[in-house]
Amino acid sequence: MGQYWCLINLDKRAAISGLGKLGEWLFGGTPEHFVPFLAVTLPPSAFDVKKQSVIIAGPSLDASSALGSLNLAHEILYLIFGEIDDLRDAISLSLTNKTLSDIGEARVYELVCKVTAPWSGDRIICAGDYMQWDDLPEGILSKSELREYRGRDEDEDDADLNEEDDSDADGPTSLYDVRWQEPDVLKFGSVRGWELPQGLSSFERKEFSRRSKPRYSIDISKDETHGWVLCNISKREYVRASAVAALTGTSAKRPQGIGGPGRRKIGLGHVLITQICWSSDNSISMYYEGDLHRGRWAGDHLSITTMDRLDKHEAWKDASEEVVKKVVEIWDSEFEGWRSQVDGKDSK
Helix, strand or coil: CCCEEEEEECCCCEEECCCCEHHHHCCCCHHHHHHHHHECCCCCCHHHHHHHHHHCCCCCCCCCCCCHHHCCCHHHHHHHHHCCCCHHHHHHHHCCCHHHHHHHHHHHHHHHHHCCCCCCCCEEEEEECCCCCCCCCCCCCCHHHHHHHHCCCCCCCHHHCCCCCHHHHHCCCCHHHCCCECCCCCCCCCCCCCCCCCCCCHHHHHHHHHHCCCCCCCCCCCCHHHCEEEEECCCCEEEEHHHHHCCCCCCCCCCCCCCCCCCCCCCHHHHHHHHHEECCCCCCCCCCCCCCCECCCCCEEEEEEEHHHCCCCCCCEECHHHHHHHHHHHHHHHCCCHHHHHHHCCCC
């Protein structure tokens, strides 16, 4: 037996449903698919600009190509790119000429940043279908939200909102059953699903793909103040990606893919799910007997960013040790001796 789960964004009123029983997908690759929803792409840097100028010198971007009617002052060309709001259009224009490529680079990446991390900073919860209306995380919904989701009238007594009764028979039986919007899963910053213009050369297609991708890779030789973190904005807590990567001896230079492939590997997406599950029933379809269904971060405002970009106006708590300890307990209960099997060596 076991209940089914869905990942809900309360602020976007969207959900990823059809996840199945928790024990069937928590230990696989599914949780890592959620990372791009929260991971804030890196801002452009001098290194990125230099690298871009070298790569664009391909066979289809001749520096001597005529600009035609766009043979204008560079200041005006910058303004033209600034008026383009569609990433595909901006990339298309930048591919027509090396001058336009150089000038449009900043705007293209600005638009890339706009379509990444669409859930960053929002209230996120992984809800089980055995959840009950009178058993929500404290303060997760406003009174108006609770009325709306339960299908209650505006003039209904506030004292009755958190009670279960027969009047809910025609409405959603729990937060899990609310009719949420479906997000465009994993298409952020990617040309996947795009209908590219006809007649593009192989080089131009590769450039289209490359320019549409967000940049996440950091210099891990720097100190921890530049490392990736999964952060709880509501509680001012964070979990260091480096602490998660240390479990498997892998790299934390990118927020996604930490721990590598395989059922015994752990990434930030897995850590995320272990902290935000909520249900009124403890059935999770796994051997773990702890309170995984009562996630301490369920419904909080969450994001994945780098430590140097955390809000400095308030103090933050490093919750890495506490959170990673719980994650290890969950994996230990499911895969005895898994740490000694990672890369064929003991991780202790």
